[in-house]
Amino acid sequence: MRKIIHIDMDCFYAAVEVKFRPELKGKALGIGGPPNTRSVLTTASYEARKYGVRSAMPSSQAVRLCPHLILIPPHFDLYKNESRKVREILERFTNKIEPLSLDEAYLDVTDCQLFGGSATLIAQEIRRLIFTELNLTASAGVAPNKFLAKIASDWKKPNGQFVIRPQDVSAFVKDLPVEKIFGVGKVTAQKMHDLGLHTCGDIQKYTVLELHNWFGSRAQELYDFARGEDNRAVVTEWERKSLTVEETFNQDLQSLEECRRAIPTLYEDFLRRLEKGQYEDRIRGFVVKLKFYDFKQTTHEEVARSVPTKEDFERLLEKAWLRRSVPVRLVGLGVRLGSQKKPSENGDSPQLKFAI
Structure with missing residues (x-):
């Protein structure tokens, strides 16, 4: 487990x-x-x-x-710096870390022997160190999988901790609102309500085939989540599927030309990270991401097998911009990566940065 x-x-x-x-x-x-x-x-x-x-x-x-x-x-810059300090604390307990953003991450502590292997005590110690060393607070969720751990971390916010033990999973998910299911947004939730599905317990009444008639390819996923099951692994650095650099601006960028001016600095950072990770031979595509003033976003991707040039990213940027031509608050660029072999157990296991 x-x-x-x-x-x-x-x-x-x-x-x-x-x-x-x-x-x-x-x-x-x-x-x-x-x-x-x-x-x-x-x-x-x-x-x-x-x-x-x-x-x-x-x-x-x-x-x-x-x-x-x-x-x-x-x-x-200030937030990224504090995020790096949090990351350093997390790395004292495991190198199996999957960051989701500057302020949240998954940890797989299955093999951690500290505190007798108690994930509950490990989470408590992480939160204590974050507070005493950084004067910040964190909430934590402890569970047998990512789906439940993320839900649990929100259960006693702020500065709290909630544990879902394996033997308690069935009882916990039975009355869990469908809105809590990973990937269920307003549209899907409303569709579920229209079908009389309000809790995970309601979904449990139906087979995968029946759910497929309503939700298509998501049927198996919904079937599993409704039972508190989630086999997704904590994705560590050697499993990285993409490399992206991005910048959020204090003032929205009002024109395509302003967005273009952001590319050179981002591109330098991109090349630096690409070289550090030795990802050059794994490139399978490159992408530009824009997040607009209203938090809606778009991406534009093309296939590639070599390191894209600055001009390649500028060309994609223009295509992405023309989709809306409205103020932009974030510009990102990166590459999609192919798979690679798992690193040797005798080698140094690279650790994924909490601050991406």
């Missing part, structure tokens, strides 16, 4: 701001641009969330809901 931990930093961007500006503690904070722009919030403090303020909300709307909201422009 696997032991999976999901670590989720509490209100990370806002918490980092408070760490370096203690006078902000206890205040309603929103990380984003001024309300007289088209800026949206990347996150909001718990004090702000009490007023209905949330991430991806336009700053203007957030200020209407919470007039005393303090808006702070994002400082991504």
Whole structure:
């Protein structure tokens, strides 16, 4: 039986701001641009969330809901630096780490012998170290798989921990709302409700074939998740399937030309990471990603077997931009990678960065 931990930093961007500006503690904070722009919030403090303020909300709307909201422009270099420090703590316990973003990651501690092999105690120690060394808090979920661990980490937020033991899985998922199932968005959830499916227990009443009639290729996945089953592995560095570098801008980029000016710096970072990871012979395609002012995003990819040039990325950028031609808050570029052999057990196992 696997032991999976999901670590989720509490209100990370806002918490980092408070760490370096203690006078902000206890205040309603929103990380984003001024309300007289088209800026949206990347996150909001718990004090702000009490007023209905949330991430991806336009700053203007957030200020209407919470007039005393303090808006702070994002400082991504600062967040990345703190994220690296969190990563260093995680690596004291295992090299089986899968980052999902700057502020959350999965850990597979099945083989970790610290604290008698107790995943619960390991998670507690990780959270203690994050607090004592970094003055930040994290929530944790402990479970037999990734699906349940991620749900568990949200159960006692903020600064809490929840454990789902193997013997408790069936009882836990029975009344779990379908909205909690990985990959189920508003549209799918509404379809489920229309079919009388409101909980995982409701889904358990049907066979894979019956679910296939309603949900097509997702039937087996939904069947498994509804039973609390998830065989997805924690994806470590040697299993990396892509390499992407990206930058989120404090002010939205208003034109294609502004987006183009972001490419050279990103490209240098891309080449540096490509060389460090020795991925050149695994390239199978290259991609450009744009996230727009409203948090919607698009990607454009082409097949390739060699290292793409800066001009290649600029060409893809233009195609991606023309799909909407609206302000851009994030530009990313990268490559899709083919498989490689698992590293030797006698060799050094590379560790995936918490900060990507």
